Amino acid sequence: MNRGFNFRDIDWVVILTSIALAxxxxxxxxxxxxxxxxxxxxxxxxDCVVLGIIMMVIFAHLDYHLVIDHSAAxxxxxxxxxxxxxVVSRPVEGARRWIAMGGLTFQMSEMAKLVIIICVAAxxxxxxxxxxxxxxxxxxxxxxxxxxxxxxxxxDLGTAITFFPSVAACVYLTGIRLRQFVLILVAAALLAPVxxxxxxxxxxxxxxxFIHPTANQRGTAYQVTxxxxxxxxxxxxxxxxxxxxxxxxxxxxxxxxxFIFAAYAEExxxxxxxxxxxxxxxxxxxxxxxxxSAGDRAGAYxxxxxxxxxxxxxxxxxxxxxxxFPITGIPLPLMSQGGSAVLFTFIxxxxxxxxxxxxxxx
Numbered sequence: 001m002n003r004g005f006n007f008r009d010i011d012w013v014v015i016l017t018s019i020a021l022a023x024x025x026x027x028x029x030x031x032x033x034x035x036x037x038x039x040x041x042x043x044x045x046x047d048c049v050v051l052g053i054i055m056m057v058i059f060a061h062l063d064y065h066l067v068i069d070h071s072a073a074x075x076x077x078x079x080x081x082x083x084x085x086x087v088v089s090r091p092v093e094g095a096r097r098w099i100a101m102g103g104l105t106f107q108m109s110e111m112a113k114l115v116i117i118i119c120v121a122a123x124x125x126x127x128x129x130x131x132x133x134x135x136x137x138x139x140x141x142x143x144x145x146x147x148x149x150x151x152x153x154x155x156d157l158g159t160a161i162t163f164f165p166s167v168a169a170c171v172y173l174t175g176i177r178l179r180q181f182v183l184i185l186v187a188a189a190l191l192a193p194v195x196x197x198x199x200x201x202x203x204x205x206x207x208x209x210f211i212h213p214t215a216n217q218r219g220t221a222y223q224v225t226x227x228x229x230x231x232x233x234x235x236x237x238x239x240x241x242x243x244x245x246x247x248x249x250x251x252x253x254x255x256x257x258x259f260i261f262a263a264y265a266e267e268x269x270x271x272x273x274x275x276x277x278x279x280x281x282x283x284x285x286x287x288x289x290x291x292x293s294a295g296d297r298a299g300a301y302x303x304x305x306x307x308x309x310x311x312x313x314x315x316x317x318x319x320x321x322x323x324x325f326p327i328t329g330i331p332l333p334l335m336s337q338g339g340s341a342v343l344f345t346f347i348x349x350x351x352x353x354x355x356x357x358x359x360x361x362x
Contacts (some may be wrong), residue, residue, distance in 0.1 A: 009357045011290070017283040018056075018334060018349050022049045022342065024276060025335030028264045031242045032255040041256055041337055048339035052346030059350030060357065067351060068298045071115075071122035075143075078115040081108040082150040097154045107340035109159045112147045114344045117166045117305035119143055124170050125298035131175040137184065140167050158329035165312040166305030173304055226251045227262040227321045238269030256337045258329055262321045276335075280314050290356045299355035306348045 026049060030042035059067075067074075081099070085108050089096045098105040120140065127136070144167050148160040230246035239245065244266035247255045255263035265273045284307050291303035310333050317332045319325035331338055333345055 011286070011353050011356050013286045014283065014290075014349055014352060014356075015056075017279050017286070018346065019049075019053065021276070021279050021283070021334040022052070024264070024279075025049075025260065025332075025337075027241070028260055028267070028335065029256045029337050031244070031267060032247050032260070032263045034242065035248070038256060044339065045337055045342070048342045049346075052343045055343060056346040056350035056353070059347050060353035062350075062354055063358070064299060064302065064351045064354040067118060068122045068125065068302070071119045074115045075119050078108070078112045078147060079150070082112060082147055084108070086150065086153055095154055095156065097156055105339075107338070109147075109151045109154070109156060110338075110340040110344045112151065113159065113162055113309060114306075114348050116144050116147060116163050117302060117309060117348065120166050120170050120305050121298050121302035124174060124301045125296070128297075131177050132171050132180065134180060134183070137171070137180060140171065143167075156329070161328065162309055162313060162330060165308040169304050169308030170301050173301065223253050223259070223327055224320070224323050226253070227259055228323060230262045230266040231321060234266040234269040234273075236270050238265070238267045238272055241267055243267060258317070258327075258331055258336060259321065260336050261318055261332050264335075265321070277314075277318075280310075280333075284311050284314075287352060290352055290359075293359045294355050295359045299358070303352050303355055306352060310345070 026042055026045050029045050033039050033041050085099055086096055089099050092098065097109065098107055100106075120143065123140065123143070144163045148163045151160040151163070226246060230244065230252050233239070233246060234244075242248070244252075244263055246252050246266055247263040252259050252262050252266075261273070261276075264276065268275075287303050287307040287310075291300045291307065294300035294303060313330050313333050316325050316328065316330045317336075320327050320330070331341055334342060
């Protein structure tokens with residue numbers, strides 16, 4: 001049963017850290033685009049952040065069980081939305097990823113990411129088993145696999161990959177037999193050649209660049225090379241706000257979006273990046289604390305799933321900037337430019353606040 005907020009119900013740690021990260025992102029978007037044709041991007045990002053905060057407050061006041069209980073309807077809506085994206089959306093640089101609604105563009109794959117977390121939580125909430133069996137793995141694989149396949153067809157391999165950390169985290173939380181784990185590894189190894197042939201040529205080039213990073217630094221390795229130069233040139237304290245030469249001269253690609261961490265590191269240096277990474281750590285630790293104190297399995301599994309996706313995105317995005325992972329187009333949560341990503345991240349955090357609010361109810 002839901003009840004009104006009192007002061008102790010408000011998780012200021014989640015609220016303030018998420019807003020701080022979003023604010024840093026807006027400032028960096030402004031810094032990297034202010035003298036370019038994209039100078040208005042920071043205003044759009046502010047609008048999305050404000051809307052996201054409003055949605056976070058709204059969902060924090062809702063009973064998260066209402067969302068979990070309607071997971072099947074949300075899943076159907078999500079799949080239909082992804083199909084509509086492939087059919088009716090206008091291609092942008094060869095990709096169909098955005099649906100136009102009332103003059104605004106909407107990325108259904110970001111909604112799908114949150115819906116899968118909700119569906120996985122609903123699945124485990126209704127199954128009180130000690131370990132995950134083969135039937136569970138197949139069911140969960142299909143659950144995340146269908147939306148992932150539709151997103152891959154857009155094509156957007158990076159976002160499709162982010163559909164699976166929530167599944168993996170909840171499987172680990174429930175428990176999995178060694179035999180089942182080995183079976184997953186064997187299946188992944190057998191499907192690897194299929195995945196290679198399904199990839200688009202540019203995706204194969206990115207993977208080969210990761211394997212041989214020095215092979216073509218002016219071609220396929222250009223992005224990660226410039227990212228490393230930008231991060232390294234920032235030094236300890238950085239070059240200062242709006243003073244990142246690699247960014248301002250256009251060497252760092254999409255510095256307001258996927259490569260925002262590299263741009264920020266050049267301007268704010270090691271000290272600034274340490275602050276940002278600390279904020280992410282505080283947020284993720286707080287999410288795990290909320291999951292541990294959740295009043296029921298549904299709430300715990302949802303928070304764990306969201307924490308897994310956010311941490312995966314942070315690790316992979318930062319890893320891409322320094323060459324530890326291949327370039328996959330995975331944005332930095334709350335900081336990278338992207339209205340849909342920011343909006344659904346804040347909605348997810350709103351549901352986390354709802355879980356924490358009701359931790360003593362069940």
